[in-house]
Amino acid sequence: MNTSPTRSGASKKQAASVEFRNVTKRYGGVTAVDSVSFTIEPGKLVTLLGPSGCGKTTTLRMIAGLEMASEGQILIGGRDVTNLSAADRDVSMVFQSYALFPHMSVLENVAYGPSVQGASRKDAEAMAMEKLGLVGLKGLERRAPSELSGGQQQRVAVARALVLEPQVLLFDEPLSNLDAKLRRRVREDIRELQQSLNLTVAYVTHDQEEALAVSDRIIVMSNARIAQSGTPRELYEEPADLFVADFIGDANILGGTITGIEGASAQVKIDTLSLSLPHRGAAPGAVKLAVRPDAILLNETPQPSAIAGHIRKASYLGTQIEYDVETAIGNLFVVQYGRTQPIEIGKAVGVTFETQRGVAIVPGA
Template structure:
């Protein structure tokens, strides 16, 4: 299946509904060809509206949208070389799997004699060639979602769009299907724009994540960049959960800051900040708990201990407020009410710029 992946760019794009409901507020964004970029954020942040403007299902109020270097701002959806995979699958229940996958080909000028072969190729890409003559009702939810992906793929779009594609699947299927989507995208070199509110899903599939908040872009970066160096409190808490801890920067030297957390000293990158009161983000997995009392750390009390299978989750009462920690050791759990020493891992905590 030939790939003609294209870039997508937004320049000062705004979308307003009615007189004053701003859904997307003056955003600039460049999506490189052949990359999977996820729009991530809470409900109402503008991510789905942004996706629909790429598809041509919504028109920008202001600004310019380009696909493959061509201005498509005013083009209807039918004139844009994009395909969209919806949350609801949107399969025709009375049509077989291959008829569903062939549907778009029949209306796109594809040679009639090649339609079935092309549709079978598409089903082969998602591992469903043997299911061609079944009805959607005879498939699992994960299989139906893969049919929807095949239907989009056979049109060989410049850009493939996914709108919350896994939200109707259970946890195990979500993991399986997201891996399949990522594998297909990488194997075919597709440009994919993917919308989700699930931060773990975004971290798992993306080359780049665009975190959105209040109709604007909060931060753009790779999954690791966003996890390890969030731009602010919102991104820190939204990507991977974080404890926000008040601290005092006592000194800065060579880009490294010496911070004080209720008497516990810790050294980390200053991120351009100077001496004074600041906030640091600490991932739950980057908290170290030691049963032995030590001056190098904070004395804290375990107020809640929860076993979740692969790890223990602890709620801690500390001099800097209630914190949340996770430990992999599920066999030697710390009991509720026990006092332990809390330290931060060598890597992980990060100062949050203003």
Template sequence: MPRHAPASIEFRSVTKRYGTVTAVDDVSFTIEPGTLVTLLGPSGCGKTTTLRLIAGLEIASAGEILIGGRDVTTQAAADRNVSMVFQSYALFPHMSVLDNVAYGPKVQGLGRARAHALALEKLELVGLSGLGNRSPSELSGGQQQRVAVARALVLEPEVLLFDEPLSNLDAKLRRRVRDDIRDLQQRLNLTVAYVTHDQEEALAVSDRIIVMSNARIAQSGTPRELYEEPASVFVADFIGNANLLPGDLLREEGDRAVIQVGALTIDLPRRGASRGPVTVAVRPDAIRLHGTQPSSPAIQAQVAKAAYLGGHVEYTVGSALGELFAVDRTDRTPMPVGAPVWISFADRDVTVVPR
């Protein structure tokens, strides 16, 4: 178990400028002790700079940064009790696995025997017992990632940071290693800030997600809140590849509304919208494709693309509402390109996007 209790992280109106470029713009958030919070967004949105500000690898131009309630805004990285797992792993190729993990404690003045004992303990924790004498080049990508995690944990930090930790792994390993990281975080009650551009990865590992866009926070919340109640068109599109469709709010009924989308009339939570044009986000799984015209109202369309992916078929269909992306998990036989189809919506995963 870590010697230090997990610490909170707090940003108070933090800004980071590089000359005339603002990389982080007036950002405020709190990461509670013992939680895993993901900074999610496209390249250049400010998420990695935010992580480096937590680590002390960058110093804020304005605002305050607190770790465990202590103001660390101007402290250097060496003075913060924070460890970081880099995208590249940054293992020393000429050192054994054991010496890689023991390096930090040795630099901090611990004797060789004690440093090695701590390193062996952390290697066991990440499932690498017995591999201490190997060199990093003799390990798989997933094992190298675990060595990097063990090397960060051996310093027993208050906060653990991950910068795109799965980007160098193949698809199968990504799932396994992300599950390992989440399990370790929960078992050890660690405070973790985790950076990724992969929305599925963020949904899978996070207690909360902070979505960033253009150096600011677009929305923060639980994975379910962000997926089911996106606060903007950007968030709806970035998390879950929503189809963004024009609608017309016909009637307000308390906190619900009757909305016309093409030939369909649907009842949805109003989410602050009022009568007139609205944007409706429809998840790919919420689009129902019918090979023959159903008796209930439906939107006519035509199959433009069909891709068989084993457990489901992905479709692009053309319609009067524009090009739509749909996922069919019920029928694994793809409909032919050019085939006429009719579209209806499921009862869930359809939401009004606030203006």
């Protein structure tokens, strides 16, 4: 998508910011993106996260220039690109399908962009070899894409996007075609590459674990709008609403009552438990709490203040044990780490919460 080739050994381009100002995209009577505003700072990886149909991929395609905004303004590196075509934006995109040319070698795939933009074959191949080295594929340049694993094909796609040294690199569900173990390895590779090269990256996924693992910041989208934007920790520990609480990691949504507020803290009553939590703007009265599965503690010996429950289901998953616990406040999904034997089904337990993390009042719920 770049307009001028960068010769191997030339000075690298500076990472650029991406800014959306009240951007809307309509398809006839359907609004796919509704007055969205955000900024991606230079050299940061920001993930657009949300369920299918929320507007995240349309937003990414508007950064690339593959879709044009119906309203609003898009800036890259401070330059207004709202009405520019994809060819006139200094942006490269890694697609979900990789989109490699099957009849070309790895080297030819990566060198294709610079060649089209006027670089000599020698320069284009030198640029391609440099980027193949960066993504760990040196020595495989003569192979066909069909001779590579899924993870290696993904790296070729990344090298082909990097070879043009774009101001902004875009990823559209880049790991969806890989198995679970390979997804983890490739996402680590992408993050390491992004940080070492100081790349500005917009990354689209529907996988919240993937988003938490790679992002400097996450923009959660729902129904064509931004539901919340923040660091992975902020979104996980301080969800803005019930949608974000439930979408970013598993959460038990429970009812409670604020009985008093002192400073930044609220005293919250939930069945037999009394908790002290940041009030997050909530007033005394009924509230909703987001409680993470690993913030729920199960005690096999009776405790007077604990919520009474019993084990309905237990699943051993190697690194963790998952439980369905029936209590007076509803069925709870609980995760225990570092335990080799599950609590037996039917056993009575006392439920308490680890309030230092994983328990939050949900504002406005």
